[in-house]
Amino acid sequence: MKSLVTKVALVTGGNKGIGPGIVRKLADSGATVAFTYFKGTAKAKVLEAEIIESRVEAIAIKTNTSNNEEIKAAIDQIIAKYGRIDILVNCAGSLIPKKTPLDASDEILARIWQRSLFGAAQMVSQLTPYLSEGGRIITIGSCAEQHSGFVITGNYATARETLAIYTRYWSQKLARKNITVNIVQPGLIDTRHIKGIPDRILDTVALKRFGKPHDVGNIVSYLASKKGSYITGATFTIDGGLYV
Ligand SMILES: NC(=O)c1ccc[n+]([C@@H]2O[C@H](COP(=O)([O-])OP(=O)(O)OC[C@H]3O[C@@H](n4cnc5c(N)ncnc54)[C@H](OP(=O)(O)O)[C@@H]3O)[C@@H](O)[C@H]2O)c1
Structure with a gap:
């Protein structure tokens, strides 16, 4: 059912990996979808054309979510074109492993926190004044924060855990505008990050398969719909039963 007709969604990092799984599910539900990309212009343009061909409004906007002015420009562009934003999905980010919490340089730490936390936090701060009453904020975190025993992802997991804490804070603060705020924490999703991962x-x-981007898109579109209206401050793990 087209549960999101009349809604305008903004998905950061929509062009690659998990992002297109979210963009497609929101568009399938009838939402107009604006999505950002950083370096992958070609993929973004192909996805934008695909969504428009399916008779849903879409726009791809080049935005570095580590840059406050670019975030502001993206929001302004969407408001100018569609007049409103109802749903924010923070998906931009990337795994930057290799260094443990004990041996990362300040520069690597800053990059990890910038990509895994500050971009999403800035997006929420800047977008909140424009977000419609009854709006939705859904952040893609990571279940790595539940398994920080993954030594190489320790810094990343710490930044992602902080996103979960922010989510609970935002849910309290934004409830007066009836905006719900939730976090979805994927496990191992079939993107470039899990290529070559060992069988062990x-x-x-538990389910003996990696998740697909659309598995994440399904829960995002549910939370964005009316069915999700009484869910806020919640964390959803979507990992096929990792380490259960
Ligand atoms: N894949 C997994 O198994 C997995 C598991 C748990 C959590 N996650 C989380 O899910 C999110 C998406 O992961 P993914 O696997 O889809 O990663 P991905 O394939 O590397 O895609 C990352 C996306 O973020 C965008 N991006 C990166 N840095 C950016 C910046 N500074 N400004 C704007 N956009 C930026 C990229 O844009 P360009 O391509 O245009 O550069 C791309 O669209 C991340 O937050 C990741 O931490 C992933």
Whole structure:
């Protein structure tokens, strides 16, 4: 059912990996979808054309979510074109592993926190004044924060755990505008990040398969719909039973 007709969604990092799974599900539900990309212009343009071909409004906007002025410009562009924003999905980010919490330089730490936390936090701060009453904020975190025993992802997991804390804070603060705020924490999703991952890791997933971007898109579109209206401050793990 087209549960999001009349809604305008903004998905950051919509062009690659998990992002297109979210963009497509929101568009399938009838939402107009603006999505940002950083370096992947070609993929973004192909996805934009695909969504428009399916008779849903879409626009791809080049935005570095680490840059406050670019965030502001993206919001202004969407408001100028569609007049409103109802749904924000913070998906931009990337795994920057390799260094443990004990051996990362200040520069690497700053990059990790910038990509895994500050971009999403800035997006929420800047967008909140424009977000419609009854709006939705859905952040893609990571279940790495539940498994910080993954030594190489320790810094990333820490930044992602902070996003979960922010989510609970925002949910309290924005409830007066009836805006719900939730976090979805994927496990191992079939993107470039899990290429070449050893079989012993797949063995730790109860369902014995990696998730697909649309698996994440399904829960995002549910939370964005009216059915999600009494869910806020919540954390959803979507990992096929990793380490259960
Ligand atoms: N894949 C997994 O298994 C997994 C598991 C748990 C959590 N996650 C989280 O899910 C999110 C998406 O991951 P993914 O696997 O889809 O990653 P991905 O394939 O590397 O895609 C990352 C996306 O973020 C965008 N991006 C990166 N840095 C950016 C910046 N500074 N400004 C704006 N956009 C930026 C990229 O744009 P360009 O391509 O245009 O550069 C791309 O659209 C991330 O937050 C990641 O931490 C992923």
